[in-house]
Amino acid sequence: MSIGEDIIFEYLHMEIVNVVAGREGIHNKDLIVSKLEKMGHRVGQGMIDRFTKDSPRFKDELDIMKFICKDFWTAVFKKQVDNLRTNHQGVYVLLDKKFRLLTHLSSEKEYVEIAPKFIAFSCGLIRGALSNFGLISIVTADVNSLPECRFQVQIHR
Amino acid sequence: MSRQSGRSNDPRKVSGELLTLTYGALVAQLVKDSESDDEVNKQLDKMGYNIGIRLIEDFLARSSIGKCKDLRETAEIISKNGFKMFLNITPIVANWNQSGDEFSLIIDNNPLTEFAELPDEHKSLSYCNILCGVVRGALEMVQLEVETKIVQDQLKGDNVTELKVKYIRKIEEAAPAGDD
Amino acid sequence: MAVCVAVISKENSPLFIKTNSNENELNFHFTVHTSLDVVEEKISPGAGANKNNDTRELYLGLLYPTEDYRVYGYVTNTKIKFVIVVESSNTTLRDNEIRSMFRKLHSAYVDMVCNPFYEPGQTINSKSFDTIVKSMMIQEM
Numbered sequence: 001m002s003i004g005e006d007i008i009f010e011y012l013h014m015e016i017v018n019v020v021a022g023r024e025g026i027h028n029k030d031l032i033v034s035k036l037e038k039m040g041h042r043v044g045q046g047m048i049d050r051f052t053k054d055s056p057r058f059k060d061e062l063d064i065m066k067f068i069c070k071d072f073w074t075a076v077f078k079k080q081v082d083n084l085r086t087n088h089q090g091v092y093v094l095l096d097k098k099f100r101l102l103t104h105l106s107s108e109k110e111y112v113e114i115a116p117k118f119i120a121f122s123c124g125l126i127r128g129a130l131s132n133f134g135l136i137s138i139v140t141a142d143v144n145s146l147p148e149c150r151f152q153v154q155i156h157r
Numbered sequence: 158m159s160r161q162s163g164r165s166n167d168p169r170k171v172s173g174e175l176l177t178l179t180y181g182a183l184v185a186q187l188v189k190d191s192e193s194d195d196e197v198n199k200q201l202d203k204m205g206y207n208i209g210i211r212l213i214e215d216f217l218a219r220s221s222i223g224k225c226k227d228l229r230e231t232a233e234i235i236s237k238n239g240f241k242m243f244l245n246i247t248p249i250v251a252n253w254n255q256s257g258d259e260f261s262l263i264i265d266n267n268p269l270t271e272f273a274e275l276p277d278e279h280k281s282l283s284y285c286n287i288l289c290g291v292v293r294g295a296l297e298m299v300q301l302e303v304e305t306k307i308v309q310d311q312l313k314g315d316n317v318t319e320l321k322v323k324y325i326r327k328i329e330e331a332a333p334a335g336d337d
Numbered sequence: 338m339a340v341c342v343a344v345i346s347k348e349n350s351p352l353f354i355k356t357n358s359n360e361n362e363l364n365f366h367f368t369v370h371t372s373l374d375v376v377e378e379k380i381s382p383g384a385g386a387n388k389n390n391d392t393r394e395l396y397l398g399l400l401y402p403t404e405d406y407r408v409y410g411y412v413t414n415t416k417i418k419f420v421i422v423v424e425s426s427n428t429t430l431r432d433n434e435i436r437s438m439f440r441k442l443h444s445a446y447v448d449m450v451c452n453p454f455y456e457p458g459q460t461i462n463s464k465s466f467d468t469i470v471k472s473m474m475i476q477e478m
């Protein structure tokens with residue numbers, strides 16, 4: 001049985017998406033996404049400060065990415081990333097076949113239309129986490145079939 | 158070298174921190190986007206209401222609690238079951254009025270406010286106002302109309318946070334969901 | 338205990354400096370600033386021979402001693418630097434106590450940074466953080 005706080009978090013996330021979308025207006029998609037992304041960014045920063053407090057120093061970028069895909073992902077999204085691929089030049093592709101914040105969406109909906117606002121917070125969360133490690137990145141995601149989500153992280157060097 | 162060694166292994170703690178930080182990011186964003194603290198308070202209450210009317214289903218499904226016989230029993234269940242299940246705290250039920258239709262939930266260690274320090278210019282912000290909405294929304298789904306209000310707030314220097322619940326009436330027919 | 342406690346940002350700008358006396362304040366600013374070079378050296382990937390680097394500890398130990406002071410350093414995984422200065426005459430302070438002071442400072446920093454109204458990278462003016470630092474600077478009897 002899931003933890004009570006997790007249920008609240010999921011409802012809160014859903015409600016945040018609705019409120020931001022409601023305030024900014026349906027036609028202002030970019031602004032909605034950027035607001036949600038910004039909130040996620042701040043949460044990601046804070047999580048990393050808390051989460052790495054007792055960890056030994058990280059060795060390099062790959063060490064950090066592995067940590068994000070395993071420990072961090074498990075803590076925040078309740079499972080590990082299913083697949084991590086990299087071109088060894090700063091691009092990482094993270095595949096989550098059952099992404100936590102998409103599991104509540106029904107697949108009959110026009111999910112390609114609405115998916116961006118449900119993953120914006122998470123993209124920000126990952127970007128915020130990496131930025132706190134000193135890695136500047138662009139994080140994008142695409143959803144082809146629910147609840148699978150593919151994140152692409154591009155790290156600036 | 159394993160990272161496991163140094164990390165906090167308590168998943169409930171991590172889940173709580175994610176919730177606390179997310180809620181904080183929301184409040185900070187609303188404060189930036191709003192004209193007044195009062196507008197933020199109202200928005201938080203409304204969000205809480207929307208969460209409360211859905212959360213009650215999860216609560217009833219997970220707790221297998223039946224009908225409450227009176228308000229006193231309801232109050233105890235909100236604290237010992239509801240708050241315990243979702244925030245891992247058990248507020249003290251206190252401050253009943255004489256007619257027995259008003260009580261308070263006294264919260265000493267509110268996880269939502271754990272890291273927050275109110276800026277001086279936002280002294281009328283009711284930071285954890287979402288709780289008012291959640292309680293109100295959840296009770297409405299079990300046919301109890303109540304008014305809820307934060308009357309003491311640890312973020313403003315009070316010793317505890319106090320959420321006052323006032324019974325208004327019994328709702329005869331199931332109210333339609335949604336506040337908008 | 339400590340005569341100066343400093344928190345330095347990722348970009349090496351001071352976020353917080355507290356000293357036990359106003360007279361020496363400028364001096365301490367200088368000391369802290371100088372110590373950052375030693376910190377950078379200790380955590381740079383090239384410094385393979387360095388013992389602290391091998392164990393990847395956040396605590397960097399003694400950065401350097403001056404005539405009157407000993408300067409200790411600590412770097413979080415998020416590249417925030419903590420510097421604690423103690424008087425050389427204070428011989429009762431052991432390495433373990435310095436370590437635990439840094440751990441306490443780190444915990445306080447993490448809680449402070451999670452305040453939603455604080456923007457990371459800004460000067461720290463949290464009252465509770467200040468109180469904790471003050472408690473680390475109270476003179477021993």
